[in-house]
Amino acid sequence: MPVYEYECDTCCKVFEVQQRMADAPLTSCPECKGSVKKVMSMSSFQLKGGGWYADGYASTQKGAGSSSTATTASPCSSGGCDKCPAAAS
Numbered sequence: 001m002p003v004y005e006y007e008c009d010t011c012c013k014v015f016e017v018q019q020r021m022a023d024a025p026l027t028s029c030p031e032c033k034g035s036v037k038k039v040m041s042m043s044s045f046q047l048k049g050g051g052w053y054a055d056g057y058a059s060t061q062k063g064a065g066s067s068s069t070a071t072t073a074s075p076c077s078s079g080g081c082d083k084c085p086a087a088a089s
Contacts, residue, residue: 001018001019001020001021002018002019002021003016003017003018004016004017004018004019004025004026004038005038005039005041006026006029006036006037006038006039007036007037007039008029008031008032008034008035008036009034009035009036009037010029010032010034010035011029011031011032011034013029013031013032014039015029015030025038
């Protein structure tokens with residue numbers, strides 16, 4: 001179940017509540033009974049380990065050298081544009 005963070009408008013206390021996603025949001029502070037609002041907080045979700053973009057894919061692309069098709073510039077079939085590498089040269 002997700003943990004939601006709320007802040008009381010009256011006493012300014014910030015507190016966390018574990019609720020189901022289907023539950024209605026809280027409307028009153030458990031201490032002073034003032035109105036509360038949901039606070040957006042930083043997620044603790046992090047991608048770690050091998051196989052993620054920063055570890056796997058990015059390092060293989062850097063090690064591929066200049067013969068990679070991703071770094072080879074080819075002109076557009078329409079003759080190029082101002083953002084094409086072929087038009088800049």
